[in-house]
Amino acid sequence: MKRTYVFKLYRSKKNKKLHRLIEIASSVYNHLLALQKCFYRFYKSYIPLYRLQKHLTKLKQFQRFCHWNQLGSQALQEIAERIDKGYKRFFDALRKKREWKVCPPRFKPARKYKSFTLKQAGYKLFEDHCIRIGKEKYKFFKSRTIQGEIKTLTIKRDSLGDIYLCFSCEVKNEKVQESMTGKNAGFDFGLITFCTSSDEEKIESPLFFKRQQKALKHAHRKVSSKQKGSNQRKKAHLVVARLHRKVFRQRRAFHFEQARLLISRYDALFFEDLNLNAMKKRYGRKINDLGFHSFLQIVKNYAEQRGKIVHLIDRFEPTSKTCSSCGHAIKDLDLKVRSWCCEVCCTEHDRDINAAKNIFRVGTSTLRLGDVRPNKLAIAV
Numbered sequence: 001m002k003r004t005y006v007f008k009l010y011r012s013k014k015n016k017k018l019h020r021l022i023e024i025a026s027s028v029y030n031h032l033l034a035l036q037k038c039f040y041r042f043y044k045s046y047i048p049l050y051r052l053q054k055h056l057t058k059l060k061q062f063q064r065f066c067h068w069n070q071l072g073s074q075a076l077q078e079i080a081e082r083i084d085k086g087y088k089r090f091f092d093a094l095r096k097k098r099e100w101k102v103c104p105p106r107f108k109p110a111r112k113y114k115s116f117t118l119k120q121a122g123y124k125l126f127e128d129h130c131i132r133i134g135k136e137k138y139k140f141f142k143s144r145t146i147q148g149e150i151k152t153l154t155i156k157r158d159s160l161g162d163i164y165l166c167f168s169c170e171v172k173n174e175k176v177q178e179s180m181t182g183k184n185a186g187f188d189f190g191l192i193t194f195c196t197s198s199d200e201e202k203i204e205s206p207l208f209f210k211r212q213q214k215a216l217k218h219a220h221r222k223v224s225s226k227q228k229g230s231n232q233r234k235k236a237h238l239v240v241a242r243l244h245r246k247v248f249r250q251r252r253a254f255h256f257e258q259a260r261l262l263i264s265r266y267d268a269l270f271f272e273d274l275n276l277n278a279m280k281k282r283y284g285r286k287i288n289d290l291g292f293h294s295f296l297q298i299v300k301n302y303a304e305q306r307g308k309i310v311h312l313i314d315r316f317e318p319t320s321k322t323c324s325s326c327g328h329a330i331k332d333l334d335l336k337v338r339s340w341c342c343e344v345c346c347t348e349h350d351r352d353i354n355a356a357k358n359i360f361r362v363g364t365s366t367l368r369l370g371d372v373r374p375n376k377l378a379i380a381v
Contacts, residue, residue, distance in 0.1 A: 001173040003148060007140045009163045014136050018155055018163055021134075024071050026113035028079050032056065033105055036083065049084040053077050070134070072122040079116070115156035115166075123153050131165065140165055147171055159241040178306045184268040184369060186360025188319065188352050189292050191283065192338075195258070196352035198360035203258060208250040209289040216243050251291050259298040268309040270363030271296060272355075275315055313362045323347060324357035 009015060032052060039047050047055075056076055059065045068076060086105035093102035124132045129142040133155065148171030157163045186198040194205040219240045226233035262269060280287045296310075303310040313319075322329045323342040333340065338351050363369075 003171050005167045007165045010139045023110040025116040026110040030107050052080045074119045075116045117154045180267050183266045185266045186270040186356045188355040190352050196356045198356040200353050208247045255295045255298050263302045270359050273312040273315045311363050319355040319358040324354050
C-alpha cells in the first residue's frame with residue numbers, strides 16, 4: 001500500500017536553487033517532447049522509453065546541455081518516464097475509444113512546470129527536520145513521523161512559489177480495527193444539497209468558490225489594471241493564487257470531515273456512478289466547486305483502511321423517476337421538479353431522498369446485503 005507524506009519547506013533564500021532545478025527540469029521535458037514530435041513527423045513512429053533515456057545520457061556530455069547534470073541522473077530519467085506515460089495514456093484512450101478526452105503531452109513553460117522526482121539518490125533525510133538535496137541543506141515542517149519505506153521524493157512548488165516535499169512510501173496494508181455499526185445507506189449527490197442519505201439526512205453544499213467569487217473578481221480586476229511584466233502585476237497574480245489555494249483547502253477539509261463522519265456511521269455506502277464530464281458541460285463550474293470525484297476518492301480510501309464497503313451503482317438506473325415505495329417508474333421528470341407524487345400509491349416524494357432510497361435498494365440487492373424490495377402492498381392500494 002502506498003502512502004504520500006507532504007511537508008512544506010521553510011522560506012529561505014536557498015529555495016531559489018530548487019526553483020532553478022525545476023526550471024532545468026522544464027527545459028529537459030520540453031526538449032525530449034520536441035524530439036518525440038520531430039521523430040514522429042519524419043518516421044511516423046514513437047521513440048521507446050529506454051532509447052529516449054539512452055539518448056538523454058549522451059546529450060548531457062555536450063557543453064550546451066552540461067547544466068542538466070545539476071538535476072541528477074535519476075531525476076532526468078524520471079522526466080523521460082513522464083513523457084512515456086503520457087503518450088501511453090493517450091494511445092490507450094484512442095484504442096479503447098473512451099468517452100473522456102485524453103490529450104498527448106504538451107510543451108510547458110518554466111513558470112507552469114511544477115516538480116521533479118528523485119528516487120534512491122540525490123537526497124538525504126536527517127532527524128532534525130532537515131533534508132539535503134544536492135549539496136544544500138533545507139529545513140521543513142515535519143508535522144508527523146514518516147512511516148514505511150521511502151520510494152521516491154518529489155520536490156513540488158505551487159503557484160505561490162512555496163515548495164513542498166512529497167515522500168511516497170510503501171507501507172503495510174494494516175486495516176484500522178473499527179467497530180461495525182450494522183447500518184447501511186445510499187447517497188444521492190445534488191446541486192442544491194451536496195449529498196442526501198436514504199436516512200433522510202441532507203448535507204448542504206458549502207460552495208466555497210461561490211463564496212470567494214466576489215473577492216476573486218476584484219483581484220482579477222487588479223491584475224488587469226497593472227502593466228504587463230511589472231512587479232505590481234506579479235504581486236496581484238499572487239493575490240489571485242492565494243484565494244484559489246484557500247478555496248481548494250476549504251473544499252478538501254470539508255471532504256475529509258464528511259468522509260470521516262460517513263465512514264464512522266455506516267458499514268456499507270452506496271453512491272451513483274455519475275458522468276461528471278457531461279455534468280460539467282451542462283452545469284459548469286458548480287460541479288467543479290462541489291468536487292464529487294475527489295470526495296468519492298477520499299471516501300474509498302477511508303473505507304479501505306477501516307474495512308467498510310463503498311459501492312457505485314449503474315449511472316443509468318432510474319433512481320429519481322422510480323417510486324421507492326411501490327417501484328412504479330414515471331416516464332419523464334424534469335430537473336426543476338423537486339417533489340412529486342406517485343400515480344399508483346399516491347406517496348409524496350422528495351426527489352433527492354427518493355433517489356437516495358432507490359440507490360440504497362439497488363446497492364444492497366446487488367451485494368445481497370438484505371431484502372429491501374419495494375412494498376408490494378402499496379401497488380394494490
